[in-house]
Amino acid sequence: MALRQVLYGSSAVRPMTQAEIDVILEQARRRNIETGITGILFYLDGNFLQLLEGEEPALSETFDRIRLDTRHRNLIKMLDGPIDQRSFAASPMAFRSIYGNELEENPDLFVQSNGRWSLSEGAGVDEQLKILIETFLMVNYTRSHDRL
Ligand SMILES: Cc1cc2nc3c(=O)[nH]c(=O)nc-3n(C[C@H](O)[C@H](O)[C@H](O)COP(=O)(O)O)c2cc1C
Numbered sequence: 173m174a175l176r177q178v179l180y181g182s183s184a185v186r187p188m189t190q191a192e193i194d195v196i197l198e199q200a201r202r203r204n205i206e207t208g209i210t211g212i213l214f215y216l217d218g219n220f221l222q223l224l225e226g227e228e229p230a231l232s233e234t235f236d237r238i239r240l241d242t243r244h245r246n247l248i249k250m251l252d253g254p255i256d257q258r259s260f261a262a263s264p265m266a267f268r269s270i271y272g273n274e275l276e277e278n279p280d281l282f283v284q285s286n287g288r289w290s291l292s293e294g295a296g297v298d299e300q301l302k303i304l305i306e307t308f309l310m311v312n313y314t315r316s317h318d319r320l
Contacts, residue, residue: 178224179251182244216312225258259297
């Protein structure tokens with residue numbers, strides 16, 4: 173079966189509370205378990221970055237639903253194509269949010285040095301995807317923590 177991945181970035185229509193993010197995550201997890209979608213969702217400083225991995229037609233259907241969601245806007249697709257294997261298949265949650273201290277709580281996936289977050293070598297994430305995720309973390313994580 174053909175596996176596909178999509179990575180996109182978007183902006184929340186307004187700053188979201190932890191409770192609002194939790195609603196999105198709960199919805200996403202429930203649907204993704206049904207549809208076999210895995211991936212990762214970051215929310216930092218008003219911006220989302222989401223990786224979706226899965227088989228067709230589930231992936232297109234999911235992405236079409238997300239694209240129409242009025243809680244975010246300015247959606248920009250950064251990667252879209254076939255993959256041989258999932259990068260975040262091992263995650264039992266199927267989904268992770270990075271809000272608050274979740275980077276620190278996942279040392280198997282994320283490592284920090286000199287105040288900059290990167291994906292650990294053991295995470296086994298494709299190089300292009302790794303660079304895009306790390307760039308998002310660098311820009312948004314630094315900004316949100318500078319203000320605290
Ligand atoms: C940033 C963001 C990420 C989302 N991620 C997912 C997702 O991974 N899977 C999913 O099914 N819905 C996701 N959603 C929710 C969908 O947009 C939509 O509300 C939901 O799939 C509808 O589910 P329902 O038909 O069960 O009500 C996301 C929404 C937002 C704003």
